[in-house]
Amino acid sequence: MPQFAQRIYDMEGSAKIIRALFGMMGDPNIISLGGGAPASEGLPVEEVRQICAEVLTRDKRGVEALQYGSVLGVPDLRQAVADVLLAPKGLKADLDEIIIVNGGLETMNLLCQVYIDPGDVILVESPTFVHCVEIFEMFQAKCVAVQCDDYGMVMEDLEAKIKEYHPKFIYVIPTFQNPTGKTLPAGRRQKVAELGSRYDVIVLEDDPYQELRYSGEALKPIKCYDKTGHTVYANSFSKIFSPGSRLGFCYASKEIVTRLFDAKTATNSHTSNFGQVVCAEYFKRGLFPAHLEKICAIHRERRDVMMAALEKYMPEGTKWVHPDGGLFTWVELPGGIDTGKLLPEANAAGIHYIAGAGFFVEGGGAGSNAMRVSFGNVTPEKIEIAVQRLAELVKSKL
Amino acid sequence: MPQFAQRIYDMEGSAKIIRALFGMMGDPNIISLGGGAPASEGLPVEEVRQICAEVLTRDKRGVEALQYGSVLGVPDLRQAVADVLLAPKGLKADLDEIIIVNGGLETMNLLCQVYIDPGDVILVESPTFVHCVEIFEMFQAKCVAVQCDDYGMVMEDLEAKIKEYHPKFIYVIPTFQNPTGKTLPAGRRQKVAELGSRYDVIVLEDDPYQELRYSGEALKPIKCYDKTGHTVYANSFSKIFSPGSRLGFCYASKEIVTRLFDAKTATNSHTSNFGQVVCAEYFKRGLFPAHLEKICAIHRERRDVMMAALEKYMPEGTKWVHPDGGLFTWVELPGGIDTGKLLPEANAAGIHYIAGAGFFVEGGGAGSNAMRVSFGNVTPEKIEIAVQRLAELVKSKL
Numbered sequence: 001m002p003q004f005a006q007r008i009y010d011m012e013g014s015a016k017i018i019r020a021l022f023g024m025m026g027d028p029n030i031i032s033l034g035g036g037a038p039a040s041e042g043l044p045v046e047e048v049r050q051i052c053a054e055v056l057t058r059d060k061r062g063v064e065a066l067q068y069g070s071v072l073g074v075p076d077l078r079q080a081v082a083d084v085l086l087a088p089k090g091l092k093a094d095l096d097e098i099i100i101v102n103g104g105l106e107t108m109n110l111l112c113q114v115y116i117d118p119g120d121v122i123l124v125e126s127p128t129f130v131h132c133v134e135i136f137e138m139f140q141a142k143c144v145a146v147q148c149d150d151y152g153m154v155m156e157d158l159e160a161k162i163k164e165y166h167p168k169f170i171y172v173i174p175t176f177q178n179p180t181g182k183t184l185p186a187g188r189r190q191k192v193a194e195l196g197s198r199y200d201v202i203v204l205e206d207d208p209y210q211e212l213r214y215s216g217e218a219l220k221p222i223k224c225y226d227k228t229g230h231t232v233y234a235n236s237f238s239k240i241f242s243p244g245s246r247l248g249f250c251y252a253s254k255e256i257v258t259r260l261f262d263a264k265t266a267t268n269s270h271t272s273n274f275g276q277v278v279c280a281e282y283f284k285r286g287l288f289p290a291h292l293e294k295i296c297a298i299h300r301e302r303r304d305v306m307m308a309a310l311e312k313y314m315p316e317g318t319k320w321v322h323p324d325g326g327l328f329t330w331v332e333l334p335g336g337i338d339t340g341k342l343l344p345e346a347n348a349a350g351i352h353y354i355a356g357a358g359f360f361v362e363g364g365g366a367g368s369n370a371m372r373v374s375f376g377n378v379t380p381e382k383i384e385i386a387v388q389r390l391a392e393l394v395k396s397k398l
Numbered sequence: 399m400p401q402f403a404q405r406i407y408d409m410e411g412s413a414k415i416i417r418a419l420f421g422m423m424g425d426p427n428i429i430s431l432g433g434g435a436p437a438s439e440g441l442p443v444e445e446v447r448q449i450c451a452e453v454l455t456r457d458k459r460g461v462e463a464l465q466y467g468s469v470l471g472v473p474d475l476r477q478a479v480a481d482v483l484l485a486p487k488g489l490k491a492d493l494d495e496i497i498i499v500n501g502g503l504e505t506m507n508l509l510c511q512v513y514i515d516p517g518d519v520i521l522v523e524s525p526t527f528v529h530c531v532e533i534f535e536m537f538q539a540k541c542v543a544v545q546c547d548d549y550g551m552v553m554e555d556l557e558a559k560i561k562e563y564h565p566k567f568i569y570v571i572p573t574f575q576n577p578t579g580k581t582l583p584a585g586r587r588q589k590v591a592e593l594g595s596r597y598d599v600i601v602l603e604d605d606p607y608q609e610l611r612y613s614g615e616a617l618k619p620i621k622c623y624d625k626t627g628h629t630v631y632a633n634s635f636s637k638i639f640s641p642g643s644r645l646g647f648c649y650a651s652k653e654i655v656t657r658l659f660d661a662k663t664a665t666n667s668h669t670s671n672f673g674q675v676v677c678a679e680y681f682k683r684g685l686f687p688a689h690l691e692k693i694c695a696i697h698r699e700r701r702d703v704m705m706a707a708l709e710k711y712m713p714e715g716t717k718w719v720h721p722d723g724g725l726f727t728w729v730e731l732p733g734g735i736d737t738g739k740l741l742p743e744a745n746a747a748g749i750h751y752i753a754g755a756g757f758f759v760e761g762g763g764a765g766s767n768a769m770r771v772s773f774g775n776v777t778p779e780k781i782e783i784a785v786q787r788l789a790e791l792v793k794s795k796l
Contacts, residue, residue, distance in 0.1 A: 101666070
C-alpha cells in the first residue's frame with residue numbers, strides 16, 4: 001500500500017491517546033470519569049422533538065433543513081450567536097464575522113488549514129487539551145508549553161516564549177480549562193490579547209465551558225480586549241445545547257472568516273442544516289436561558305458532590321482544583337503514584353479517568369501523578385462510589 | 399496579521415470558482431442550472447418529521463441523537479450502508495470498514511489527510527469535479543488530467559500517466575460523472591481497479607449519483623473489482639436522503655479506516671449523531687426503496703425535459719451528453735463561444751450555469767466552449783424556459 005503522509009507519523013503520539021479516549025466510551029461496566037460529555041439527563045430531548053414537530057414541514061423549514069445551505073451557516077443561527085451568546089459579553093459581531101462549524105473542535109482544524117505550515121509553533125497551556133494537540137500535530141505544528149500556575153498561563157513566560165519561538169498561535173482555554181478546571185483572571189486575559197496584537201500572533205481562544213458557571217463572577221472573553229483582530233473566538237453548542245448535533249461557531253475578523261470559508265468548503269462544504277435549523281429555533285423561541293439554568297443546576301450538584309467526595313475519601317497529600325464551572329477537575333496524587341500505570345487497576349475496579357501525562361506536550365514525566373476527572377455525565381451517586389473506590393486504590397499504593 | 403499557510407495560496411484558483419458557485423445559490427431572480435442540488439420537491443420532509451416524532455424521546459433514541467457518539471458513526475446506519483447500499487452491489491463490508499462522514503466530500507478531505515504530502519500527484523478525469531480539485535489543492539497535491547473520451551478515462555493514457563507521475567491517487571467519478579454525466583463502462587472499471595493494485599495507487603472512487611439511474615443497466619462499482627484494498631469507495635446520502643443533513647460514508651480496508659478514524663477525530667470528532675439516527679431509521683423502516691423510486695421519477699422527467707429542450711432550441715453544432723442518471727449534462731457550444739465570457743450576459747438574462755473551463759486542471763483553454771448544466775433542482779417548466787433563453791443568447795453570438 002502507498003505510504004501515509006508525513007503528518008500521520010507526526011500525530012501518532014496524540015492520536016493514540018485520542019483512540020484510547022474514544023475506545024473507553026460507553027462500557028457499561030465502568031464508571032467513567034474520563035469523557036468530556038455533559039449530563040445526558042440535561043439534554044434538551046423534549047425541546048428538540050417539539051421543534052422538529054413544528055418546523056419540519058414543507059411550508060415552514062423542512063426544505064431548508066434538508067437541502068444544501070450556505071457555507072457560513074444558517075443566518076438565524078448566526079444571528080442567535082451574535083445576539084444571545086456574544087452581545088451580552090460585550091462582543092458586537094457582524095453576521096459575516098461568524099461561521100458555524102461541525103462541533104467546537106472544527107474551528108481549530110480550519111484555522112490550522114488557514115495558517116499552519118509544517119514546523120510552525122503553537123504555544124499551549126501546560127497542561128492543555130490533548131485532542132487539540134492531535135489537531136495541531138496533524139498539521140505538523142510544533143506545540144510548545146507555556147508555564148502555568150494556579151490561574152493559568154504565566155504572562156512573563158508567555159512573552160518570553162513568544163520572543164523565543166515566534167509562534168503562529170497562542171492556544172488558550174481561559175475558562176474552566178480542559179483538563180484542569182482553572183480560570184484565567186481578567187488582567188491576564190487583557191494581557192494575552194495585547195501580546196497577540198503586539199507580537200502579531202493569533203490568539204486562539206477556545207471557550208466551550210464558559211456558560212457553565214456554578215459559582216463566582218463571569219469574566220469577559222479575551223476577544224473583548226482584542227483591538228487588532230488577532231484573537232479568534234472558538235465556541236461550541238455541545239455543552240449548552242447538544243454534543244450529538246455537532247455544532248460550534250467561530251467569531252473572527254472578516255479577513256480570517258473569508259479564508260475559513262475556503263477551508264470549510266474544502267473540508268465538508270457546510271455544517272448540517274438539519275441541526276442548525278433546530279438549534280436556531282431553540283434560541284429564537286427563548287428556550288436557552290431556562291435550559292442553561294437547568295443544566296447548570298445539574299452540573300453544579302455534580303461538582304459539589306465530586307468536591308465533597310474528594311475531601312472525604314482521598315488520602316492526605318492529594319491536591320485538586322475547585323472549578324467554578326465546566327466539567328472537569330484535576331487531581332494530583334501523593335506518594336509518587338503514576339496515574340498511567342494505575343489506570344489498568346482502576347479499570348479493573350470499574351473506574352476510568354484520563355491519566356495526566358498525555359496533557360503535557362513537554363513530556364519528561366510532567367503530570368505523571370495527575371489525572372483529569374470529569375463529573376459531567378456521571379450521576380451524583382456514581383461520583384461518590386467512583387471517588388471512594390479510587391481513593392481505596394490510591395491508599396493501597398501508599 | 400500573520401501570513402497564511404502556503405496551501406491557501408496554492409488553492410486560490412479553485413477556491414475562487416467554489417466561492418462563485420456558492421455565491422450564486424439562492425438568487426430568486428435567476429433560474430440556476432449551476433448547482434448540484436437534487437430536487438427540493440423530492441426531499442423526505444414528511445418522513446423525517448415522522449421519524450423525529452417517534453424516536454426523539456428519552457426512552458427511545460433521543461439521548462443517543464443528542465449526546466456524543468462514536469467516531470466511525472452510529473452502528474445501525476453503518477449496518478444500513480452494508481446491507482442496503484453495498485451488499486446489493488456485491489460489496490460485502492464489515493462494519494469497521496465503514497466510516498460515516500460529514501457529507502460525501504469529507505471522504506476526499508480525510509483521505510488526503512491520510513495520504514497526501516505536498517507535491518504528491520493525483521490523477522483526475524478531464525474534466526473533473528472542481529470542488530474536489532479545491533480539496534486536493536488545499537493539500538498541495540498536483541492534479542494531473544487523464545485524457546477522457548465519451549465513456550470517461552482512456553485506459554492507455556491512465557496507465558501512461560501512472561508510469562510517468564507515480565501518483566498517490568486516481569480520482570474517478572465513474573457513474574453519471576460530475577460535470578459531464580458520462581458513465582465509465584464495466585471493462586474500464588475492472589481495468590482501473592487492476593491498475594491501482596498493480597502500480598500501488600489508491601483508486602478513490604466517488605460514486606454519489608450511482609443510485610439515481612433513469613435508464614440503462616446498473617454497473618458494478620470499481621470497488622467490486624478490487625482484490626488488494628487499493629480502491630476506496632466514497633459515497634453520499636445527499637442525493638438519496640438529504641444534502642442538508644451532511645451525511646456520507648466511506649468504505650475502505652480496515653488499515654485505511656483506522657487512519658481515517660484519526661483524521662476524523664482531528665477534523666471534527668465525529669459526524670452529527672442527530673442526522674445519523676434519523677437517517678438510520680429511514681433505512682431501517684424500509685422507506686428507501688419507495689423514496690428512491692419517487693426521486694428517480696422526478697429527476698428522470700427533468701432529464702427528459704432538458705434533453706428535449708436542448709434538441710428543440712439549441713443551434714446546430716451544439717453537442718451535449720445524454721446521461722443515464724445523475725443531475726448533470728455537459729453542453730458544448732459551436733462557433734468558438736466562450737462560456738465564461740457569456741456568463742454575465744446569461745445571468746443578466748436570468749440564467750446561471752457553470753462555465754466549463756474551471757473543470758479542467760490542465761487549463762490552456764480546455765472546456766472554454768462548454769458548460770455544466772444541472773436539471774436536479776429546477777422544475778420542468780423552468781428548465782424549458784432556461785434552455786430557450788440560453789439558446790437565444792447563444793444564437794445571437796453566432
